[in-house]
Amino acid sequence: MKKLLGPTLFVAFLVIAVQAGGGKYDAFKKDRQERERIIGERSKLQPDAGSSVFEVGTGFVSPTTMKMSTDTVACDRTPATCVDVQVDRPSYLDKPRLHFAGRFRSDVATINNQYVNFDSDEFSAVNEVVTDGAHAGFNPWGTGVFDFYDTQVTSVCSTDVADCTTTDPLVGTSVDTAMSTVSAKIVDVDVEDQIASKLFGLRIGLGAYSNYPPVFNSTFRPAAFTNLWPLVVNRPKGFIAMSARYQSFLENLSWNEHLLETEDTYAFLRELKQASPNAFSISFNTYIYNTNGSHKNWTYGYVVGTIGPGRRTEPENYVRERFFRYAVGDEDTTASIVNGAQFKVRPNGPLTVDFGNALSRRLVAGEFVLNTQDMGSGLCIYTKHSNTKVGQIDLSEEWYLRTAGVQDIPLVAPANAQSVSEEYLKVVKCDDETLLMVESLFVVRPTTTFVTWMNPDDSLDKTFTVTRKGVPQCNYPVTFQVHLVDDNIPEEKQEQALASLKINDKNSETVTTDCNGMVTVTLTASDPGNPRGFLDGCMLHVSFTSNEENIFTDSNLLIRVFDDFPYDRSVSPKPTWYGENGVYDIFRQYDNVYPVMRHIVRLADYNSVIDPRNIQYIKMAMELPFDHPGFMPVTRDLSTKKTDMVLDWLNQKYPPKKGKKGHMTLEQVQASLQLAMQVEHATIPVYMYAFYSIKEGYNKEIADVIRSVAIDEMLHMGLVGNILISVGGNPNFVRADFIPVYPSRMPGGLHPELTLRLAPLSIALVQDVFMRIETPMYLTDENEDQYNDTIGGFYKRLKKNLKRLEQEANEQSATIFGHADRQVEYNLPGHLKIFKIRNLDDALTAIDLITEQGEGSSQIDPRDEYEQLAHYYKFQEIVEGRRLYRKPNGNLEFIGSPVPLDQNGIWPLRHNPHTYDYREGSRARMLAEGFSRHYLDMLSQLHSIYNGHPGDFESALSAMFLLNIRAKEIVKVPEMEGDLSAHTGPTFENPLNLFMEK
Numbered sequence: 001m002k003k004l005l006g007p008t009l010f011v012a013f014l015v016i017a018v019q020a021g022g023g024k025y026d027a028f029k030k031d032r033q034e035r036e037r038i039i040g041e042r043s044k045l046q047p048d049a050g051s052s053v054f055e056v057g058t059g060f061v062s063p064t065t066m067k068m069s070t071d072t073v074a075c076d077r078t079p080a081t082c083v084d085v086q087v088d089r090p091s092y093l094d095k096p097r098l099h100f101a102g103r104f105r106s107d108v109a110t111i112n113n114q115y116v117n118f119d120s121d122e123f124s125a126v127n128e129v130v131t132d133g134a135h136a137g138f139n140p141w142g143t144g145v146f147d148f149y150d151t152q153v154t155s156v157c158s159t160d161v162a163d164c165t166t167t168d169p170l171v172g173t174s175v176d177t178a179m180s181t182v183s184a185k186i187v188d189v190d191v192e193d194q195i196a197s198k199l200f201g202l203r204i205g206l207g208a209y210s211n212y213p214p215v216f217n218s219t220f221r222p223a224a225f226t227n228l229w230p231l232v233v234n235r236p237k238g239f240i241a242m243s244a245r246y247q248s249f250l251e252n253l254s255w256n257e258h259l260l261e262t263e264d265t266y267a268f269l270r271e272l273k274q275a276s277p278n279a280f281s282i283s284f285n286t287y288i289y290n291t292n293g294s295h296k297n298w299t300y301g302y303v304v305g306t307i308g309p310g311r312r313t314e315p316e317n318y319v320r321e322r323f324f325r326y327a328v329g330d331e332d333t334t335a336s337i338v339n340g341a342q343f344k345v346r347p348n349g350p351l352t353v354d355f356g357n358a359l360s361r362r363l364v365a366g367e368f369v370l371n372t373q374d375m376g377s378g379l380c381i382y383t384k385h386s387n388t389k390v391g392q393i394d395l396s397e398e399w400y401l402r403t404a405g406v407q408d409i410p411l412v413a414p415a416n417a418q419s420v421s422e423e424y425l426k427v428v429k430c431d432d433e434t435l436l437m438v439e440s441l442f443v444v445r446p447t448t449t450f451v452t453w454m455n456p457d458d459s460l461d462k463t464f465t466v467t468r469k470g471v472p473q474c475n476y477p478v479t480f481q482v483h484l485v486d487d488n489i490p491e492e493k494q495e496q497a498l499a500s501l502k503i504n505d506k507n508s509e510t511v512t513t514d515c516n517g518m519v520t521v522t523l524t525a526s527d528p529g530n531p532r533g534f535l536d537g538c539m540l541h542v543s544f545t546s547n548e549e550n551i552f553t554d555s556n557l558l559i560r561v562f563d564d565f566p567y568d569r570s571v572s573p574k575p576t577w578y579g580e581n582g583v584y585d586i587f588r589q590y591d592n593v594y595p596v597m598r599h600i601v602r603l604a605d606y607n608s609v610i611d612p613r614n615i616q617y618i619k620m621a622m623e624l625p626f627d628h629p630g631f632m633p634v635t636r637d638l639s640t641k642k643t644d645m646v647l648d649w650l651n652q653k654y655p656p657k658k659g660k661k662g663h664m665t666l667e668q669v670q671a672s673l674q675l676a677m678q679v680e681h682a683t684i685p686v687y688m689y690a691f692y693s694i695k696e697g698y699n700k701e702i703a704d705v706i707r708s709v710a711i712d713e714m715l716h717m718g719l720v721g722n723i724l725i726s727v728g729g730n731p732n733f734v735r736a737d738f739i740p741v742y743p744s745r746m747p748g749g750l751h752p753e754l755t756l757r758l759a760p761l762s763i764a765l766v767q768d769v770f771m772r773i774e775t776p777m778y779l780t781d782e783n784e785d786q787y788n789d790t791i792g793g794f795y796k797r798l799k800k801n802l803k804r805l806e807q808e809a810n811e812q813s814a815t816i817f818g819h820a821d822r823q824v825e826y827n828l829p830g831h832l833k834i835f836k837i838r839n840l841d842d843a844l845t846a847i848d849l850i851t852e853q854g855e856g857s858s859q860i861d862p863r864d865e866y867e868q869l870a871h872y873y874k875f876q877e878i879v880e881g882r883r884l885y886r887k888p889n890g891n892l893e894f895i896g897s898p899v900p901l902d903q904n905g906i907w908p909l910r911h912n913p914h915t916y917d918y919r920e921g922s923r924a925r926m927l928a929e930g931f932s933r934h935y936l937d938m939l940s941q942l943h944s945i946y947n948g949h950p951g952d953f954e955s956a957l958s959a960m961f962l963l964n965i966r967a968k969e970i971v972k973v974p975e976m977e978g979d980l981s982a983h984t985g986p987t988f989e990n991p992l993n994l995f996m997e998k
Contacts, residue, residue, distance in 0.1 A: 090309035091319040092281040093344045093352045095159045096272045097308030099404040100175040102151025104286055104303040106186055109144050110137025112593035115191050119534045121748050122737045123592045138291040141596050144634045146186040147177040154402045156268045169265040173207050182629045187636050189451050190539045190560045192485050198224035198451050201629020215259050215266055218250035222627050223317055224451040226555055229339045232361045238292030245357040247317050249310050250280040281310030285356040288368050304404035315447040322470045324437040337374045338436045345420050349411040356405030369397050376429035383423040390415045392430055443467050444544055450557045454525040455640045456564045463520045472517025478544055479510045480521055485539035493531035497538040500528035500561045527564035537562040562639035575649035577606050577657040583649045588749050590633055604752035606657050619650050664801040670729035672798055673720055678747040680717040682740050683773055684710055685988035686756050692967045693760035698905020702878055709871050712853050718834040719846040721946045722823040726837040727816050733943035739990045742912045750789050760909045767879045774854050774872040792851045799847050806840045824950045907971045909985035924984040927970045931986045934963055
């Protein structure tokens with residue numbers, strides 16, 4: 001049984017990187033472009049029979065003899081002046097070949113599947129749960145690893161034997177993907193394009209777990225899946241009931257020569273090696289992926305595939321033969337029953353069809369089986385017009401697993417090679433001749449990968465083939481068109497984004513094929529102008545089609561064009577952690593969307609990143625070739641210039657942290673004030689949950705402290721709301737991310753090492769969470785002029801920008817402050833007051849109040865004018881168990897009266913509760929749902945108050961009072977009736993997000 005690789009993969013692949021080294025990204029990019037150019041040129045060669053042509057691939061050069069017919073086929077489109085040499089095109093559809101079946105594991109990281117999660121300023125991370133019900137998806141801690149599991153050879157097909165066999169000694173041998181310390185990675189080109197996930201670094205071999213070294217080992221040329229479709233007609237919950245096909249080449253073949261030459265078991269492999277010594281063609285289908293976190297096969301799916309002879313001069317992702325598509329339009333609509341299938345017709349038969357990704361399934365008695373209910377017991381192939389039967393396949397699950405859906409079909413009399421060549425074909429149900437599939441008369445496809453990343457000023461030649469019933473077509477017009485994937489691009493930015501990719505310097509171009517049915521266009525990229533803000537670049541599709549009705553084009557080109565980035569190694573200042581040339585925003589985004597890295601390095605934490613070992617690891621990973629499975633970032637979405645900046649920062653002897661932040665615009669100040677409201681709000685549930693966990697009559701001193709701090713945070717949120725109104729903004733209390741999903745990171749990247757969590761009161765919670773929230777800026781290593789990630793540092797930066805903007809406005813006899821009539825003014829209990837912000841002095845007074853109450857004005861005297869300790873020191877008293885006392889010499893020490901914590905007075909509440917944690921229909925579930933609704937109602941009232949109805953503030957206070965009463969009653973209720981070991985915790989969450997179940 002294969003041992004599954006876990007998150008420690010990162011260490012393993014970095015060790016490999018240290019040993020093996022690796023080229024720079026730029027070097028790889030040039031190599032990739034050159035390879036595509038060579039393949040395009042090489043595919044046009046027309047050698048004489050028996051001549052020797054050199055194959056140029058990745059890693060070696062070897063002579064290959066090309067087999068071909070002595071006949072030539074005239075181009076059947078006018079003018080008929082071109083000819084094409086018909087050459088043998090070996091592929092996995094030919095013999096010798098082997099079939100395999102088993103399972104695959106795809107440990108996808110689902111946080112980066114959500115567009116909103118790339119907005120670091122609004123990110124709410126879910127760190128220790130499988131499902132958050134909102135934006136984390138079913139596997140937030142995924143590694144991106146892809147591999148086969150329990151996969152075996154199911155049959156072999158020798159050249160000199162008509163039928164494939166299951167009795168060959170090779171049958172049952174494992175087909176393995178773990179011949180390397182670094183597992184393959186599965187990568188989406190973009191969060192907005194998840195329909196063509198690409199595999200990097202996949203290694204495939206035979207017998208690795210019964211022999212070392214394996215009988216053979218190989219490298220799968222990176223490829224993305226194609227022909228994604230929903231194959232299960234009655235999809236169950238918890239499964240992605242889709243199927244897709246991967247096709248590429250297995251290169252860099254290495255053999256265990258001793259086993260190969262001495263063991264009778266491997267006679268078939270000797271035949272395969274002789275037929276195709278340099279590369280194999282492979283196609284495999286992945287289907288029915290399990291996303292149910294409670295299921296034993298979570299993140300697993302099924303795989304079947306075929307390996308056969310291959311020539312790397314052929315297209316990467318398909319065979320240049322013929323193609324069935326599902327019947328549609330006037331003929332029929334069968335897209336839910338069958339999908340596309342490529343096939344090959346030989347002069348003397350047989351016809352070989354790949355139905356591996358073409359047949360639907362149905363869930364029957366807990367098993368996914370072929371959908372014979374809709375497809376019938378067998379498939380029959382006929383000529384389209386003369387309706388002559390060509391052959392048939394009897395459908396069964398055993399047949400599918402044995403053949404991977406690839407079947408040789410002897411031609412049935414009176415069908416012959418001529419009739420099959422002259423007509424195009426169709427597939428019907430043998431039972432009643434219902435039409436299921438028809439042949440696409442014309443097929444247009446790219447010869448190399450259709451998934452690509454490009455930087456501004458990059459250019460790339462892409463070659464396409466056009467065939468008619470498998471025969472290359474010359475003088476055939478192909479129209480190319482660039483399309484923008486614009487779901488999240490504002491209308492005013494779409495024009496530049498669309499113009500960032502050109503085809504032969506145009507947005508649309510029609511080009512005709514050459515003598516060999518091939519056409520090459522040049523793609524050039526330019527700056528898309530940052531149309532998506534926090535997400536780099538944009539996604540563009542290039543369609544390729546013609547006016548022919550019966551045409552199949554498989555897929556668009558999927559191209560991500562990165563934004564230009566203001567960094568030039570030769571002239572830009574040295575990068576820092578923070579600042580205009582700062583790498584922090586890059587590291588923070590990856591820390592958010594790929595959290596599994598936190599097992600090794602916390603990318604948003606400067607001190608973690610600059611650990612000498614981590615610096616070495618990150619550099620090595622980023623300098624690996626782009627195709628390497630250990631390349632970093634795994635998501636492949638870092639532009640060349642950003643990569644340069646990160647590496648230049650890492651290459652400094654002591655990578656600097658400090659760097660001045662640039663000036664803010666008024667709009668940026670407004671956004672920062674909205675963020676400040678979210679920061680203040682994010683702490684309130686953390687404090688209140690601990691407060692609610694205290695039983696009545698217990699721990700009164702500590703309860704009063706926590707409650708007073710929470711009230712202060714409400715005051716701070718109200719004051720910030722007034723400042724935002726004063727400078728022309730509109731406070732938003734109901735935006736989707738205003739309520740964090742706990743456990744959560746602090747909004748805005750503040751305290752990046754801190755995880756906010758809801759938990760019953762304990763000393764550890766106060767020390768590890770409460771005190772870190774309120775850490776004074778003067779206890780960090782930052783000075784007056786430097787930005788830092790404490791709340792105090794955040795407010796200090798706001799103050800500076802408010803002063804500067806007001807000064808600039810005053811120079812124009814204006815002010816940035818106003819709108820006092822829309823602001824809230826209210827006296828809270830004690831000395832607390834929400835006051836209006838009429839000018840700069842009011843704004844600075846409010847900010848000073850916020851920071852002094854939280855951090856204290858100084859370490860020498862952390863009390864305010866009312867002799868109230870700053871929050872940080874209030875919490876430290878709880879941790880120390882003593883009041884802070886000033887000695888006669890003026891020193892402060894925790895030697896005052898006791899502040900005891902009685903754990904018997906704490907309710908045993910669930911940590912980070914979510915409504916779906918409680919059993920449906922239970923009293924705990926009902927109470928949790930009610931609390932969340934009332935909490936959202938209270939925030940909705942605040943939103944209304946701060947957006948035009950300031951006089952209604954008392955109604956919000958009443959809602960807060962009732963919410964506290966409700967929470968104090970909820971915590972008394974056991975989660976399960978009669979079980980006192982776990983009580984119900986109030987859920988601070990948006991009920992609108994509770995659509996996913998655990």
